[in-house]
Amino acid sequence: MTELKRVGVLTSGGDAPGMNAAIRAAVRACIYYGIVPVVIQEGYKGLIENRMEVADARTVANIINQGGTFLKSARCQEFRTKEGRVKAYENARAAELDGLVVIGGDGSFTGAMLLEEEHGLPCIGVPGTIDNDIYGTDFTIGYDTALNTVVEAIDKIRDTATSHNRLFFIEVMGRDAGFIALNTGIASGAEDILIPEQEKTVEVFMESLQKSGRAGKTSSIIVVAEGDRSGGVFELSRAVEENFPEYEVKVTVLGHIQRGGKPTCFDRVLASRLGVASVEALRNGDSGIMVGVRDQQVVKTPLERAISKHNQIDNHLMKVAEIVSV
Helix, strand or coil, rough: CCCCCCEEEEEECCCCCCHHHHHHHHHHHHHHHCCEEEEEECCCHHCCCCCECCCCCCCCCCCCCCCCCCCCCCCCCCCHHHHHHHHHHHHHHHCCCCEEEEEHHHHHHHHHHHHHHHCCCCCCEEEEEECCCCCCCCCCCCCHHHHHHHHHHHHHHHHHHHHHEEEEEEEEEECCCHHHHHHHHHCCCCEEEEEECCCCHHHHHHHHHHHHHHCCCEEEEEEEEECCCCCCCCHHHHHHHCCCCCEEEEEECCCCHCCCCCCCCCHHHHHHHHHHHHHHHHHHCCCCEEEEEEECCCEEEHHHHHCCCCCCCCHHHHHHHHHHCC
């Protein structure tokens, strides 16, 4: 076991429901193992600006049910420079930090990897992003909550679509990954799902729409990931209006509503497990790794692999989506 006296905890990148639960778990794991937890405001920006304070169990009381991150998050261009990282490391050393827990996505992990490589500061990554695209874990913190938020929204939109015989294009987050679109599309009974991983031309989509019309469908929900390559929801809606004047077409962009809200039970438990695992990894002498969950077990993945690779869409699930949309 590595003797640790003080460990820093920060959140970085886009917020995700469950980040507070992860902070809480990491802080309380430190206390449990006799380590002094130090929380850092606004991610790497706070590390550079020396905005750190010692936490105790009460510091993180009553936050497990809150969305977002009470430590806040911020983009920090200065940290992208070597000089900025030197300043961050010097502040970490002055605060006598023996390690750092970084809760965030691949950009946050890149920063952690550089701190470890350039200055030898042990860093452990905890995957917090709604996109679920980080390699090395079956689920990322915030993903389950985002799915439930999207499904609830689509269910409400379907009421209007059905009442007025409308076709709704619903854009969900997923610039590079279609996990949210694919799963919420199946769960909400969408007639079609468009994701970045699947090449579907406008022509193919039109054929699918014609098929739905022949099947007697008078209203439709089309779920589109923001990174879909067909042209985006507004271009698709224009194409449908031109080719199917009988449809009344509407567009809804769910946007940042997907990042907010109280985390689900699943995300609270996942975040708690990984927050504890991050501190235990530091105690075991690990550095430059991410803790995640595979097949219900906590696993460790080098940060370099977590950053350079991405989870792949389940082809069988895509087949399921095709079958159930008949």
